[in-house]
Amino acid sequence: MLHTFLFRERLLLALLICMQIDLLAQSPATEQPCLFDALNPPATLRAAETRISAAVAQIKSSNSTENSDDIRVIPVVVHVIHNGGSENITKAQIERQIEILNEDFGKIPGTPGDGAGVDTRVRFCLAKTDPQGRCTDGIVRLKTPLTTHQPVDRASLKNLSFWDNTRYLNMYVVKTISNGVGGYSSFPYAPPEEDGLVVRHNLFGDSGTAAAAGGRTATHEIGHWLGLYHTFNGGCGQDTCSDGDYVCDTPPVVNPNFTCNLNVNSCGNDTPDLPDQVRNYMDYTPDDCKSVFTQGQKDRITATLDTVRTSIWTPGNVVATGCDSTYMEPSVCPVVADFVTLTPQVCLEGMVYFVDRSLNLATSWQWFFPGGMPATSTLQNPTVAYDTLGTFSVTLIATNANDSDTLFLENYIQVTEPGIGQPLPFSANFDDGIFPPTGAEIYNPDLGIHWELDSLASHSPPYAARIDNLVNVNYGTRDEIVLPFLNLSSSNPDSSLSLIFWWAYARSDPNYSDELIVQISKDCGVNYTNILTKSGNALVTGPTQTTPFIPTAAQWRKATVNLFQYRTEEYVKIRFVNVTDGGNRLYLDDIQIDGGLVTDIKEPMHSRLPLRLFPNPASNYVQVLTRDGWNEPVHVCIFDGLGRLLRDYGFTLANTLDLTGLANGLLIVKVESSGYAAGFRLIKND
Ligand SMILES: [Zn+2]
Incomplete structure (x- = not known):
């Protein structure tokens, strides 16, 4: 009983943006409920709901059909996050997913999407032009262990590869998602760095590795992305319009349905008392059961596009992304060199893992890492050690059968001195x-x-x-x-x-x-x-x-x-x-x-400059503390987090630096003395 109660409680709390569960591999009895997506805390949802509801009311009151029924095209980029296995799905499988989205959102006659619902007037297009205006097939492929995905790592995924979300819908394909989850999405008004959806490769489309699926996981998740809740959110609720999924023409549903039972009627508080709409894309029924977006859901989708996602479907953006019908597609797109690392700032002797994200199927790579070890590489994703202080540029030449392209990122890698930590013993008993x-x-x-x-x-x-x-x-x-x-x-x-x-x-x-x-x-x-x-x-x-x-x-x-x-x-x-x-x-x-303290230091324990900054964080003054016996003057400069010089204090024996007038945030303090150099991170916070 307790468990049942909590299960319900969780679904109620979990309002939405769930991650659709794996309907293929698990039996309903053991399934996790829709996990709540940390991207969408309740306060965010309430704020989004106020604005979407207002827009829906406006659509209904204006009763105008002049412009609201135009087809709206959403340009899509698919980031295939793989580690060299079958999760590196084919372009054909991706194109099938786009077709299925158009069948479902368009209620195209003769397809499984032609159910008892409406045409939402939304269509999807794999982008033909990238954010810089270059030719692409709308697919970015990245080889990384992050393909074994945990939602807690979603920011890393999006830091690896993300196209401007006011112009593209970012869809990520991964090998697995923890807890058997099939996919999840952000909700409107999520911060840009969290926007988009993540779907497991074997649920993406209905061919290739997803041959056993129907491709409706993405349909469901894009429903969330466009402002739809689950039909069962809020359970039976009080009112079929103003709570639950905030849609009047989807009957209330107490719990997710996992089977296509057309007779189930879990709530009796609607008038007339209609059965659960198990064919709705926003329930949890199997892919081959689903075929319906209702008029009320279409109104919410339209409202979202009119209030939150206003630029993505504009004719100008559709043309700029190569998604208009007049776009002349070249037979082959030239290769585009591109790469990224999640750790462009490292300590001395730190390792940097570079991830190739070149477009249009590069087949070989030539890297140059001045200041790094190795200094060159032909691996797709090399790991490079930096054992010299400074900032360093990186060059990649990506090549395929047709051509090659070069990307030079100046001062991309910043290597700083580790500094020296606070001495032991350390204790935190919180008692002060x-x-x-x-x-x-x-x-x-x-x-x-x-x-x-x-x-x-x-x-x-x-x-x-x-x-x-x-x-x-x-x-x-x-x-x-x-x-x-x-x-x-x-x-x-x-x-x-x-x-x-x-x-x-x-x-x-x-x-x-x-x-x-x-x-x-x-x-x-x-x-x-x-x-x-x-x-x-x-x-x-x-x-x-x-x-x-x-x-x-x-x-x-x-x-x-x-x-x-x-x-x-x-x-x-x-x-x-x-x-x-x-x-x-x-x-x-x-x-x-506490490891037993060093009581007798006869020799310097290291060759680095023996000093530290105190306090750190600091407000308007910071002390440069040298080790006892160090009598050399020190030359101190302060840079901002981007490496721009802010202050040069010259050589000084005075050990207190005046920080007045510097903005709060990360500062890099560089110190030279008697042939030694050191860099420290200082947080200014007043
Ligand atoms: Zn969901």
Whole structure:
């Protein structure tokens, strides 16, 4: 009973933008409900709903059909995210998906989309011209392990490849999505960097690797992208028009339907009392059951296009993307060299992973990496080490059978000095009431539920850190406590070195668990390695409960993570990550790193310039602290995050820099002294 209740509760909370579940591989009894997409927190949805509802009302009151029934063409770009397997689907399979979208949204006679609904007047076109006006087939192919997709990583996907979403609908094809999800979409008014939809390759179209599918996952997800909810959102609700899916002519539905039972009637509060509309694209029925968008849904789609997505279908954009009927397609598009890395800023000795995203089927690649190791490469996706400070350009020449193209990105890679972290011991027991602890940060990407101070339970009173997963509905969202940069080499090299902390956790449902991940970075926070992962029974310390979990003294557990292999690292970052699944509260307390202190330093432990900046973040003044005995003058310059010189303080023995007048944000402080050079990241925050 409890589980059933929570299942309903989740669907209600999960209002929409679900990820359609895998209807092929799992039986309904074990299926996850539609996962709530962290892109669309409830506040965002309410804001979007107000504006869409107003536009729908306007459409109905104006009662004009003059322009509203024109065909509107949406240019599409398909980013195929693959790792060399069958998920690198063919152009023919992609073109079939576009055809299916047009059959479904156009209710084309003689196709499976010709059901008892309406023609939405929306059509889709694989773009023929890219954002820079170059010839393309509308397909970008990227080879990367991110094809094994977790929704929490969607920003990485979109950072790899994204075309202006006011001009193109971005569709991503991946190998898998975690938890067997088939696809998901953003909702109107999502931020640009989250806009678009992600679909599993074997549900994309109805041919090739998707031969067992009907191609309706994309139809459903684009429905969300155009402002439609599930027919079952809100359950039976109070009113068939003003709640639920906010569409009058879709009868209320209490729960998703997984079978094509035309007689099911799950809600009796509509007049007349109509059966569930299992053929609607926005239910969860199998692909071959679906064939309907209603007039009310069409009105919402039109309203979305008239209020949010206003530029994408304009005649000017349709022409500019090569999607007008008069476009003369060349027989072959020339190759276009293009590449990207997710980490253009690295520490000294950092590794940069370059991803080729050249257009029009390049077959060979010639790379040039001045300042890097190797300095050249012919791999498609090379990894390059940088062991010199500075900014470096990258060149790619991409070639296919017909021609070649060159892309030169000047000063694309920035290599900075790691600096030296805060010395050990480190401890955070939260008991001074300062949160986050001095030098630490919290990361709260959805600006929602986050790590905070808690005084109701602690391992050592009065305070602990806590995150309340019980009320967090942005499933899959990560929230972090990030410790300051630490110098682990300040421990005694002959002693053990461990991270110790205490935690407490309970679930709200035996089927769901939040996750605690502890990660370490030794390259300035660019790449992280998991050093501890706990979920399910390994994380639980208290009984499953649907009320807020407040641990007793006996419900705390101690974790010890051996850091011995990092004992020579001078600049590491450790973070505690909560990945929410709507479980219950997770607590942390008494975080400690202590490896036995170095008491007798006879020689400098490294060849780098021995100094640090304090405080960091700083307001109007920052101190340059040199190690005892360093009497050389230092030459200090400050740059902005783009490498532009802001201040040159010249050579100085004074150790306090005046930051007055500089804008808040990231500053790069470069220091030279006696042949040494070092760069530091300084956050100005006043
Ligand atoms: Zn959905």
